[in-house]
């Protein structure tokens with residue numbers, strides 16, 4: 001009883017707007033001053049020279065179109081049923097890639113491609129083939145290359161799966177979210193279980209080595225029964241990985257989320273209970289908890305990387321590849337050049353026009369200071385390994401950070417020892433909060449809080 005009370009207090013205390021830390025500094029805290037296309041291309045060129053030969057590079061391609069809006073969605077999307085948008089969009093991406101190619105002084109070695117969205121499978125298999133084969137022209141593949149894409153179970157066809165597999169894609173993640181009819185109706189995403197079953201069977205038959213599902217807890221009208229039922233059903237299909245995301249409620253940024261009332265959402269403690277139900281069932285079914293809402297079976301590369309302390313986190317979330325240069329192509333795409341970040345225009349038309357005119361479509365960026373680089377390392381260690389070594393800790397710690405960590409130690413969510421800091425099992429739900437202790441840019445940019453969803 002006492003334990004339940006103190007857990008409830010912690011949930012209340014830490015259920016505040018907090019970043020997901022797919023970058024540090026987080027996008028709302030970037031300092032855009034002095035950032036130009038030229039500065040960015042210099043960074044890209046430097047990082048490419050330093051790392052391409054050994055590590056290769058990553059490409060993230062944002063394909064924003066969806067045929068209808070799922071009202072809960074927080075991704076950058078463009079809703080349309082008009083498929084004439086496909087060709088001009090791909091032409092812009094290829095032109096953007098040409099700009100980057102000109103800055104490379106040797107042949108790029110491609111380590112990773114991820115097609116995200118939106119819905120990549122909005123595009124026809126033929127157009128996806130054109131896009132990928134053009135990007136891969138005159139490049140080398142890294143021996144451990146990993147190509148993955150996000151597929152909507154309702155529109156991913158056998159032809160999509162086969163075409164992408166033939167191009168080297170072996171990982172696919174399907175958006176599932178929830179299988180309950182009332183929840184699906186409320187979020188405007190009717191997706192029968194049989195579609196998921198069929199697309200999973202097809203992907204396996206073709207040879208995909210890792211199939212991942214996205215689930216969400218905290219959606220309108222979810223309750224312990226609906227979440228339990230969804231998990232039981234998806235467990236019959238045994239996906240290799242599961243992302244069990246906390247629903248990000250940001251209606252002031254995503255007005256679609258006003259399609260239901262705040263009162264329809266499970267409250268903080270119920271929301272956490274829904275997560276615990278899911279987690280319990282997943283662990284019982286032999287999934288391992290990787291951290292920040294991710295689970296994987298033991299044979300999956302994500303778990304292997306986690307166990308070997310080789311997990312990495314970037315704008316795509318957790319990844320097993322640790323490249324220094326991630327180039328984001330497409331509207332809203334974010335790039336990480338190790339010493340700087342950059343983001344493209346979010347609106348499709350603006351993106352296409354800027355690419356036509358300048359070959360790049362950047363709207364903002366940030367050059368990392370030496371201190372930013374240290375803090376980024378700290379946040380990566382905590383989010384990927386649940387710990388922070390003493391050497392790094394000593395380089396960033398100050399009185400405020402130490403006080404916050406000592407409080408957290410008293411609350412039982414981490415402990416401090418001669419080797420540094422370790423997150424406890426009870427502290428796992430609060431990883432985002434622990435990372436935020438080190439986030440001095442957020443502390444001094446209080447106006448950015450509205451950009452983040454709540455931590456729990």
Ligand SMILES: C[S@@+](CC[C@H](N)C(=O)[O-])C[C@H]1O[C@@H](n2cnc3c(N)ncnc32)[C@H](O)[C@@H]1O
Pocket residue numbers: 066072073074075116117118119120150151152153174175176177214215216245246247248249
């Ligand atoms: C680009 S979508 C996945 C691919 C495809 N469009 C689909 O819906 O199946 C990326 C994922 O982001 C997650 N997501 C989107 N909006 C979210 C929100 N408000 N809170 C938490 N996760 C969200 C969902 O799990 C979704 O599957």
Ligand code: SF4
Pocket residue numbers: 065066068069070073074075077117118119152175
């Ligand atoms: S959840 Fe997927 S299909 Fe639905 S609007 Fe978002 S990106 Fe599009």
